[in-house]
Each structure stands twice: as C-alpha cells, then as structure tokens.
Amino acid sequence: MDITKRYGHVQALAGASLQVRPGEVLALVGDNGAGKSTLTKVICGALAPDGGTLSFWGEATRVTSTRHAQDLGVETVYQDLALAPDLSVAENMFLGREPIRRGVFGGWPAALDRRRMREAARDAIKTAGITTLSSVDRSVRDLSGGQRQAIAVARAVMWATSAILMDEPTAALGTKQTDIVYDSIRSAAARGLAILVISHDIPKMLGLADRVAVMRQGRTIANLPARDLTISDVVTLMLGGTARGEAA
Numbered sequence: 001m002d003i004t005k006r007y008g009h010v011q012a013l014a015g016a017s018l019q020v021r022p023g024e025v026l027a028l029v030g031d032n033g034a035g036k037s038t039l040t041k042v043i044c045g046a047l048a049p050d051g052g053t054l055s056f057w058g059e060a061t062r063v064t065s066t067r068h069a070q071d072l073g074v075e076t077v078y079q080d081l082a083l084a085p086d087l088s089v090a091e092n093m094f095l096g097r098e099p100i101r102r103g104v105f106g107g108w109p110a111a112l113d114r115r116r117m118r119e120a121a122r123d124a125i126k127t128a129g130i131t132t133l134s135s136v137d138r139s140v141r142d143l144s145g146g147q148r149q150a151i152a153v154a155r156a157v158m159w160a161t162s163a164i165l166m167d168e169p170t171a172a173l174g175t176k177q178t179d180i181v182y183d184s185i186r187s188a189a190a191r192g193l194a195i196l197v198i199s200h201d202i203p204k205m206l207g208l209a210d211r212v213a214v215m216r217q218g219r220t221i222a223n224l225p226a227r228d229l230t231i232s233d234v235v236t237l238m239l240g241g242t243a244r245g246e247a248a
C-alpha cells in the first residue's frame, strides 16, 4: 500500500501499509496522532491519499468515494457514528440506500418500502444483540449514546459483504454493551468478513483481535498475532521501542 497523506505541513501518513484478511479481526493501535483515523479514512474512500495504492482481493483499486467503498462491500463505523438524529432507527439503518417499493403493476407511484426496512432493522438489531431498544420506529435522537453506537455497528454488520472498519466502536459503551458489540464483531469475522478496529483499549484488543497492527508517526511498524503479544509489548511498540517479529 505505502500510503502517504499530508495535511498542510503535517505528514499524517508516511508510507503506511496494512493488510486485513477475510475472517480476521485486526486491531489498529497507536498513540494519539499516529495516523490511525487518517489511514482508515483513506481505506473507506473518505479521503484521497497523496500516494500509495489500495488493493481489494489482490487488485489495485482507486477508491473514489465512501459510496464506492460501500459498493466494494466495505462499511465504516465513524467516530461520529454518522447517524441522522431526526430519523428513526429503521431509517438510519438504510440511510441513502432505502429499498423502493414499486406502485401497482410495478409502476408509479414508487415509495419507500418501510415494512421491509423495519423488518431488516429488527433483524439487524437482534443479530447485534441490542435488547434495550423497544422499537425500530424510535427516533435516534431519543436513544442513549451506547444505543446509538450499537446501532451504527449493527448497520455496518448488516451491509458489509467484505470488510468493516471501526474507529473506536465501543468508546461510548458500558461493559455489557461493549461485550455485545465484540460478539457481533467476532461473528461478522466468523462469516468471513475482514474487520479492522481502531482502539486505545489495548487489553480489550488483545482479547478480541487475531492480529494487532501498530502505527507510529504515520507508519505501520508492526503487524503481529495478538496471541504473541503482551500489553507491554504493544505499548513499547507504540511509543518507539524496537519492533520485534515481522514488519507490517
């Protein structure tokens, strides 16, 4: 990949490379400002890199927009969650991708297929183990921070066909809800999706991830099996110690 990205004078990415494999949870860790979010934004098409190449299924691909990434099966859970507060849970699950129900005899007037949206939203929420939500017709504005975060994750799981990128997906969650999100991350990986999770919670990441990639100053400096790492190994790598094992 060798991705580079500069914001004015700040070299946010200085030749970052990362491989996420199908069926695998990869934790992306690094100190504040290491370039984790920027790299994720490049992968999901939100940000154009200055240099470097992305490959999907081994094929060099220039991702031109988040919609393009979605067409490639890549879903992203952003730090700000990208939910529309005035819309219902069901509407948020489909934002911009609503199913259309044709009018009588397949013609007009066409309308949103709200019944299908509600059913799919209910299924997605059940799959994600969100038990505290009374109805998918509730407005997102009225939900707790944890419920919103869980819904953003459930939406990604519902749509993704190849990969899910998550930037701090459990930052607003309590322990129980965090465990539920982790369960849905694991089951999405078990279905063959590639999962990339950015987190500062290193102990949790060592429990959740198959591999851990460490970023420092815009570079990926290690990519190692989680089972071979201790918390202090990861911290040492993040803060500038010698990277042991294979390079990223």
Ligand SMILES: Nc1ncnc2c1ncn2[C@@H]1O[C@H](COP(=O)(O)OP(=O)(O)OP(=O)(O)O)[C@@H](O)[C@H]1O
Binding pocket: 007, 008, 010, 011, 012, 030, 031, 032, 033, 034, 035, 036, 037, 038, 039
């Ligand atoms: N929109 C922006 N404009 C200018 N500089 C930016 C912008 N976004 C990020 N940066 C800078 O780029 C570098 C990498 O930032 P990035 O957000 O990718 O790091 P991060 O590893 O995700 O950090 P954190 O863990 O704090 O979220 C930092 O020096 C940051 O200040």
